[in-house]
Amino acid sequence: MKKLFGEAREFGICCGLSVPIRGSHGGIAVVTAATDLSVPTWEQYKRENMRKIDVAGALLHRRILQLHRVADQRPKLTRREIECLLWTSQGKTCADVAEILSIAENTARSYLTSARNKLNCLTIAHCVAKAISLQIIPPVI
Template sequence: MVSWQEDQIQALLTVESDASFFSALSGIAIKLGFDYCAYGMRMPLPLSQPKLIMLNNYSDAWKKRYLEQNYLATDPTVAHGMRSTLPLTWTDEIDSKSLPFWEDARAHGLGVGWAQSCHDKRGIGGMLSLSRSDDQLSIKELEHITSQISWLVQTAHEGLSRLVVPRLMPEATANLTTREIEVLRWTADGKTSSEVGQIMNISERTVNFHVTNTLLKLGAANKTGAAIKAAILGLL
């Protein structure tokens, strides 16, 4: 297990491009017995339309079909990953509502699979999906790969985050001072600049100075937006 981690997964933490990351990830998926691999990551911002990145080696036909049918909105593995970080084998979610999706997936060579998500303190969510056309997951195989895939999910999240977060959500890398954080905390509680100044025993002008700095660092239009962003990103 140690050799598997060091020789295979550590590559995910040192690659310098999205393509290199996915090449390493899909190579690990093959070693685990899966032909297809997908990793999706969802930023928590902007709130109105969170940014997404989706990497996979599915067939062009399935990619087109998935897009045409807007399966991202109804995919049961995605729905499961949004509410739980527990692993999901595809047979766990076969019901009347999702049956058309599964039948469509099988028709495109995706008959057996595993999905598991993770979420970090910045509110960034990611999900790893591994699949193949047939050969059901046996109890013995599940016992062998469960811990490896769970470890892979976390490592893949760290590896891809390192590459895409500075590009897609630069505010997540903001380095707020202790004073700026305190000002935003009180602001998030609905305090005015004058009230924050009294609470912190500083002038209202100083409060506004800190607010201005946070607006720049977080790319926010106003102090309410800055407080919301900071809270979502776990900076408070």
């Protein structure tokens, strides 16, 4: 590691970050960016753009998979993850879902987060839409 960072400094690179990308079947990838910006400038840039950096990382990963013709198979969600998504698609909050399923609110939130990660989504709303498009849950009528 010391050699890697030493070589990076030789090229003026002093800052960077790695964005983890979680695949729909548990696979993990990392998109890394490095820069020669000053530390204060880089920190400000990250604060202002972290959401965009996350999205760009996810889109880059998806495009690489498409170029290499890796199938985006339907991920395996647990029964509880599907139930939480189903109730969320009906407009229920985490508190509502928890009450309906007789579980703790944090547990409901955890199931939704797990589903979001498995479906490689950035938000719960995105996750619900993707679950509907993959026919994991039925569309809202």
